[in-house]
Amino acid sequence: MSESVHPVPEDFNARIGARELDELNDLANADPDRFWLDQARRLTWNKFPTKAGDWSFKEDDFHIQWFADGELNLSVNCLDRHLAEHGDRTALIFEADEPGEGHRWTYRQLYEETCRFANLLKSRGVAKGDRVMIYMPMIPEAAAAMLACARIGAIHSVVFGGFSPDSLAGRIADCDACAVITADEGVRGGKKIPLKRNVDTALETRDVPTVIVVARTGAEVAMKDGRDIRYADVREGLSTECNPEIMRAEDPLFILYTSGSTGKPKGVVHTTGGYATWAATTFDWIFDYRLDDIFWCTADIGWITGHSYVVYGPLANRATSVMFDGVPNYPDFGRFWETVDRLGVTIFYTAPTAIRALMREGDEPVKRHSRKSIRLLGTVGEPINPEAWEWYWRVVGDGRCPVVDTWWQTETGGILISPFPGATEMKPGSATKPLPGIHPLLVDAAHRVLEGPASGNLCLSGSWPGQMRTVWNDHFRFFETYFKTYSGLYFTGDGCRRDEDGYYWITGRVDDVINVSGHRIGTAEVESSLVSHPKVAEAAVVGFPHDIKGQAIYAYVTLNAGEEGGDELRKELVQEVRHDIGALAAPEKIHFTLALPKTRSGKIMRRILRKIAEGATDGFGDTSTLADPSVVEALLAGRQ
Numbered sequence: 001m002s003e004s005v006h007p008v009p010e011d012f013n014a015r016i017g018a019r020e021l022d023e024l025n026d027l028a029n030a031d032p033d034r035f036w037l038d039q040a041r042r043l044t045w046n047k048f049p050t051k052a053g054d055w056s057f058k059e060d061d062f063h064i065q066w067f068a069d070g071e072l073n074l075s076v077n078c079l080d081r082h083l084a085e086h087g088d089r090t091a092l093i094f095e096a097d098e099p100g101e102g103h104r105w106t107y108r109q110l111y112e113e114t115c116r117f118a119n120l121l122k123s124r125g126v127a128k129g130d131r132v133m134i135y136m137p138m139i140p141e142a143a144a145a146m147l148a149c150a151r152i153g154a155i156h157s158v159v160f161g162g163f164s165p166d167s168l169a170g171r172i173a174d175c176d177a178c179a180v181i182t183a184d185e186g187v188r189g190g191k192k193i194p195l196k197r198n199v200d201t202a203l204e205t206r207d208v209p210t211v212i213v214v215a216r217t218g219a220e221v222a223m224k225d226g227r228d229i230r231y232a233d234v235r236e237g238l239s240t241e242c243n244p245e246i247m248r249a250e251d252p253l254f255i256l257y258t259s260g261s262t263g264k265p266k267g268v269v270h271t272t273g274g275y276a277t278w279a280a281t282t283f284d285w286i287f288d289y290r291l292d293d294i295f296w297c298t299a300d301i302g303w304i305t306g307h308s309y310v311v312y313g314p315l316a317n318r319a320t321s322v323m324f325d326g327v328p329n330y331p332d333f334g335r336f337w338e339t340v341d342r343l344g345v346t347i348f349y350t351a352p353t354a355i356r357a358l359m360r361e362g363d364e365p366v367k368r369h370s371r372k373s374i375r376l377l378g379t380v381g382e383p384i385n386p387e388a389w390e391w392y393w394r395v396v397g398d399g400r401c402p403v404v405d406t407w408w409q410t411e412t413g414g415i416l417i418s419p420f421p422g423a424t425e426m427k428p429g430s431a432t433k434p435l436p437g438i439h440p441l442l443v444d445a446a447h448r449v450l451e452g453p454a455s456g457n458l459c460l461s462g463s464w465p466g467q468m469r470t471v472w473n474d475h476f477r478f479f480e481t482y483f484k485t486y487s488g489l490y491f492t493g494d495g496c497r498r499d500e501d502g503y504y505w506i507t508g509r510v511d512d513v514i515n516v517s518g519h520r521i522g523t524a525e526v527e528s529s530l531v532s533h534p535k536v537a538e539a540a541v542v543g544f545p546h547d548i549k550g551q552a553i554y555a556y557v558t559l560n561a562g563e564e565g566g567d568e569l570r571k572e573l574v575q576e577v578r579h580d581i582g583a584l585a586a587p588e589k590i591h592f593t594l595a596l597p598k599t600r601s602g603k604i605m606r607r608i609l610r611k612i613a614e615g616a617t618d619g620f621g622d623t624s625t626l627a628d629p630s631v632v633e634a635l636l637a638g639r640q
């Protein structure tokens with residue numbers, strides 16, 4: 001395919017142009033310590049660090065620390081320090097599911113609400129280092145709850161409202177949470193989500209001392225005496241001042257669970273100083289933020305994108321950030337652009353899956369709205385196909401707004417590979433180049449580092465402030481997952497091509513992670529849910545290309561002797577996965593088969609299963625190691 005190149009639009013006057021970017025890169029290479037300490041200066045520290053990074057990815061000396069002797073509080077950085085001059089500035093614009101039914105919170109209001117939540121948590125005995133689950137809709141109180149945890153040094157763990165009670169229970173157990181903050185119900189696309197009821201179900205297996213319930217719809221919900229508190233009942237009595245806990249830079253800030261290639265979701269741990277520096281820095285660099293901007297990142301706070309670019313990055317830069325509690329197609333496919341016009345959004349950041357879904361509806365729902373306030377567009381979460389990129393650029397941005405395709409991960413805390421909107425020529429489909437101080441490498445199967453134009457596995461050869469520090473309760477797993485495959489390197493799990501201009505093209509996961517609509521799903525989790533059904537003997541799950549979702553889930557299932565597969569059982573199995581994990585992990589296709597392709601040593605050959613799910617009829621490579629090569633024919637015949 002021919003690659004097109006888009007120069008930086010001429011009248012896009014960014015603070016960082018090509019020359020400034022060169023300077024940043026030069027400094028990052030010449031004096032990394034000074035460079036990173038300079039970035040840390042964006043924050044207000046109680047004690048400014050004397051040293052930037054201290055890390056080694058080597059097994060015998062494995063450690064990662066940033067700004068280790070520094071001390072600060074992140075809620076102070078997002079709130080207190082802005083109050084004197086910007087207290088009346090809008091911090092959050094809540095955009096509800098019903099267009100226009102939202103409201104705004106100024107920095108002062110967010111500060112006061114944060115302090116109230118912090119005092120409430122303290123009154124319930126929650127202290128520094130304790131874990132607090134947040135299972136909430138996209139309402140300003142959710143941001144206040146996160147900031148309140150940061151204020152008192154509690155470690156928050158936000159769980160996306162689309163996850164099932166079982167998933168929530170698993171996370172509560174894993175991090176031994178002492179409180180849950182939730183809402184009565186959520187509302188998305190006109191449909192109610194019974195958040196409090198889900199919490200009650202989750203807590204049947206493992207209770208916690210405190211549940212705080214914020215009113216979103218005002219629905220009647222069950223309340224357990226002594227445990228559950230209606231926020232509205234106590235709010236007036238809570239002080240709007242709360243002394244911040246001074247944290248060491250390496251004190252944990254939050255845990256966010258994410259799917260890996262094996263076992264249950266991992267609790268990705270981010271710490272205070274490095275994460276805050278990285279969220280604040282990347283927000284400023286990549287979104288070219290100006291004081292009068294209205295920034296809208298459509299992600300949910302249940303994902304890392306919501307942490308870094310709805311809450312912490314924008315607020316640390318005293319930006320105005322939109323919290324959207326709806327979906328792109330409600331009430332109709334023009335929702336994003338109607339909202340952009342009504343709120344005057346200037347920077348818009350969303351996922352390729354949303355762009356593809358909107359593109360399918362044609363240009364009219366976009367053109368119906370002016371969008372003239374937008375000056376910068378961004379994408380995140382999965383590779384964007386050049387066709388969708390071009391549509392976003394041409395139709396949504398009218399060919400005048402840079403598009404930043406930002407590559408990063410839960411593990412990286414913030415953006416690592418992306419254009420600088422005022423400095424980098426764009427190639428549709430490429431996340432372009434690493435940020436200053438970031439050192440990607442491509443490695444082949446034989447562990448050779450590849451030079452020049454090449455395709456391989458994407459690794460990073462050094463640390464950066466926003467890097468995750470550990471897997472909660474499992475430091476061994478942290479090392480094994482990310483640093484063992486390629487000695488001395490952080491392995492991202494992504495495949496990637498680098499072209500002759502040094503541009504990076506992420507090709508997708510090379511491990512057993514499926515990226516469905518930008519959401520990471522571990523094949524092992526779906527398989528273990530499927531096999532928990534009494535009729536199922538074995539299951540193997542792979543991803544296959546999907547026009548809108550990017551990838552969807554294809555499940556191969558073998559049944560116990562005497563059981564018969566059919567549509568009824570398909571429905572039951574989908575239900576099982578929705579129950580165990582959540583609707584986002586529901587298989588698109590279920591293929592009943594008598595056998596799975598296995599090697600003589602019993603390993604499932606996923607390569608073959610992927611090919612068949614993709615629709616291939618040949619090109620299965622070497623099948624001679626299969627215990628029974630005739631399985632392939634049978635699978636082809638039964639393809640869904």
Ligand code: 6R9
Pocket residue numbers: 258303304305379380381382383384405406407408409410411431492493494506507508509515518519520
């Ligand atoms: C931020 C986020 C991480 C995985 C990552 C990669 C994919 C994210 C991308 C992208 C191509 C981009 N990914 N951004 N692939 N181009 N711009 O999404 O974090 O949920 O942890 O997912 O998403 O495969 O490894 P997370």
